Amino acid sequence: MADDRANSDLSQLVAEHAEAVYRYAYRLTGSVHDAEDLTQQVFLTAQQRLAQLREVDRAQGWLFTIARNCFLRTASKKRPVLATSVGVDLDIVPMEEAGSLPVDSAQLQTAIDQLPVDFRLVVVMFYFEDCSYREIAERLELPLGTVMSRLARGKKQLRAAIFNAASEMGRLMSTGTDAERWPAKTHH
Amino acid sequence: MDHTGRRQPMQDVMESCRVGSDDLHDPRFAELAARLSADAELAGQFKRRQRADAAIKAAFQEIAIPSGLVDRIAARLAESKATAQTTFDSKALRPVWISRRRFLIGAASLSAAAVLLLATIVQLGRGHRETPASVLEETMQFFTADNRAEGELASRVPPPAEFPMSGDLISLRGVHWRRVPRFLGSPGVAYDLPSATGGRATLYVSLKSVPGLPVVPPSNPDWGTGGSSAAAWQVGETLYVLVVEGDAVVYRSYLDPSRGPLT
Numbered sequence: 001m002a003d004d005r006a007n008s009d010l011s012q013l014v015a016e017h018a019e020a021v022y023r024y025a026y027r028l029t030g031s032v033h034d035a036e037d038l039t040q041q042v043f044l045t046a047q048q049r050l051a052q053l054r055e056v057d058r059a060q061g062w063l064f065t066i067a068r069n070c071f072l073r074t075a076s077k078k079r080p081v082l083a084t085s086v087g088v089d090l091d092i093v094p095m096e097e098a099g100s101l102p103v104d105s106a107q108l109q110t111a112i113d114q115l116p117v118d119f120r121l122v123v124v125m126f127y128f129e130d131c132s133y134r135e136i137a138e139r140l141e142l143p144l145g146t147v148m149s150r151l152a153r154g155k156k157q158l159r160a161a162i163f164n165a166a167s168e169m170g171r172l173m174s175t176g177t178d179a180e181r182w183p184a185k186t187h188h
Numbered sequence: 189m190d191h192t193g194r195r196q197p198m199q200d201v202m203e204s205c206r207v208g209s210d211d212l213h214d215p216r217f218a219e220l221a222a223r224l225s226a227d228a229e230l231a232g233q234f235k236r237r238q239r240a241d242a243a244i245k246a247a248f249q250e251i252a253i254p255s256g257l258v259d260r261i262a263a264r265l266a267e268s269k270a271t272a273q274t275t276f277d278s279k280a281l282r283p284v285w286i287s288r289r290r291f292l293i294g295a296a297s298l299s300a301a302a303v304l305l306l307a308t309i310v311q312l313g314r315g316h317r318e319t320p321a322s323v324l325e326e327t328m329q330f331f332t333a334d335n336r337a338e339g340e341l342a343s344r345v346p347p348p349a350e351f352p353m354s355g356d357l358i359s360l361r362g363v364h365w366r367r368v369p370r371f372l373g374s375p376g377v378a379y380d381l382p383s384a385t386g387g388r389a390t391l392y393v394s395l396k397s398v399p400g401l402p403v404v405p406p407s408n409p410d411w412g413t414g415g416s417s418a419a420a421w422q423v424g425e426t427l428y429v430l431v432v433e434g435d436a437v438v439y440r441s442y443l444d445p446s447r448g449p450l451t
Contacts, residue, residue, distance in 0.1 A: 026251050047269070048402050127248045145200075
């Protein structure tokens with residue numbers, strides 16, 4: 001009886017959240033194959049730990065947490081190359097018009113893949129999960145200042161990589177004026 | 189949490205503010221909120237950041253879903269459940285209590301059968317497919333015969349990267365590692381773990397894919413006879429088998445309770 005209920009709960013979890021988990025996994029891993037593997041691992045883990053899920057409303061967050069943990073266990077030891085070390089000036093990212101930065105999903109992924117794992121996690125949690133910096137700090141057990149600093153650096157690197165990729169494709173042939181540049185100055 | 193009182197650069201504060209949220213009401217953003225109303229240039233920069241964030245945030249969700257994904261997940265879950273059930277059933281068939289005489293006869297017969305089985309496996313070049321149950325059985329035999337040669341202190345000599353220590357176990361000082369050339373028919377590494385109870389505890393690591401294994405160590409060992417407990421799990425292509433001399437409590441004392449999701 002309890003077994004049937006667990007099966008039914010799990011089937012419902014898969015039906016409702018498989019796609020979201022896959023998208024999340026794809027943004028973390030950067031490949032279709034790895035994302036599907038990670039998604040399967042997430043639901044296998046959920047199957048074993050279903051009893052831990054006490055609030056159904058929080059199922060998606062719970063599954064994302066499993067995804068992050070599984071991802072961290074298997075994350076490549078290879079460190080991505082920081083944009084700062086390949087000659088990208090992070091502070092000079094022109095804007096055609098405010099808010100019209102062209103963002104292609106594939107280019108976005110290339111940019112995410114270049115982020116070190118620590119930065120990638122906070123950036124994905126910020127944009128994908130819509131987590132506040134406080135929630136990120138709580139879930140990753142990091143100091144608030146560390147999260148804010150990683151967010152700032154990660155987002156800056158992400159924008160630089162997107163801009164670079166777009167430039168290479170000739171999509172940003174006409175760069176903006178100085179007034180339209182990303183602010184280079186740090187305001188204290 | 190950050191209790192250092194160190195002032196966060198304004199740029200970091202702006203970057204931490206989510207688009208379309210009420211984050212500006214957060215006390216930590218009070219200074220930013222005040223400056224935004226007083227400084228038009230800063231307000232312009234903030235607006236551009238927020239618009240760029242909105243574009244990036246929208247792109248984050250633009251991912252095509254592979255067809256048949258849900259079906260494949262369901263099939264994998266069913267396969268895992270069936271394998272676990274088979275393992276459970278075979279364990280249920282084992283007698284709960286047997287006499288010492290029968291135990292000795294049985295153990296001798298089992299040992300002989302195991303030796304024969306191992307010899308056959310070696311002769312056949314290990315062409316068979318492992319199952320969770322066979323992995324545990326063979327590992328227990330391996331553990332029993334393991335002479336635990338003195339290994340390298342992991343803190344002094346790093347273990348081979350292809351056979352990493354499991355992140356699901358607690359961090360311990362004094363862990364030694366050694367190569368085991370023929371663990372389950374393949375090269376592997378054994379981590380000999382320090383023990384508070386005096387019993388042996390070894391984590392075997394190998395590159396082998398065994399369908400049906402969990403991706404994290406189970407809370408209770410899958411094997412618990414002869415005074416030893418064991419469980420196996422699989423992380424990617426890496427197979428882990430933890431064997432300890434002791435009961436489930438001793439086994440669990442090696443698991444890191446902070447790992448894994450909590451609601």
